[in-house]
Amino acid sequence: MLLASHTGLPLEAGLDEAGRGCLAGPVFAAAVILPPDFAPAYLNDSKLMTAKRREVIRKEICREAVAWAVAEANTDEIASINIAQASYLAMHRAVDQLRQRPEHLIVDGNRFRAYPSIEHTCFVKGDGRYRSIAAASVLAKTFRDDRMQALALEYPMYGWEQNAGYPTEKHRAAIREYGPSEHHRMGFRLL
Secondary structure, eight states: OOBSOSSOOTTEEEEEEEOTTOSBSOEEEEEEEOOTTOOOTTOOOGGGSOHHHHHHHHHHHHHHOSEEEEEEEOHHHHHHHOHHHHHHHHHHHHHHHOSSOOSEEEEESSOOOOOTTOOEEEETTGGGTBHHHHHHHHHHHHHHHHHHHHHHHHOGGGOHHHHTTOOOHHHHHHHHHHOOOTTBOTTSOOO
16 A cells, blocks of 8 residues: 655655656656545556556546646757756656645655755655655656657657557667667667
């Protein structure tokens, strides 16, 4: 069962990212502040949910959250500052966009670049421990999947509608055959 809060503060925001291990596309991040009684039955780490369930929960999060925001860092930024720093940048941008300023940030993972004037706590597998981090994981994943679906229409050969830019054998085979696109992360080992 997921926990409602780490600090007990009413404006604690959960943060998570999606797309860090991909070969193509931006990295997305979300920040979510939930009401203390928000506990949908199937909320979990987005990787453990079906796509259909993620979409249902996404709507509930967007409707019920005290505040939520999704942001990204693009492939040029990933190449310029590295994927870890780009993930933190996307998280900071998501926090910047929240309509209420958080009192504390709880972050999925073991590292984070401190956000100015807001304390944070990192949790390995936090998306399986705290509701707000799980909610952030759902928003980051679904919004990123939407972007990759749109990019797949322009670049159908890479199968992004199915692999979302992750390093599947089909994706690597397409890179071998067609070469990388402008959305591929050139600093990553593509083949």
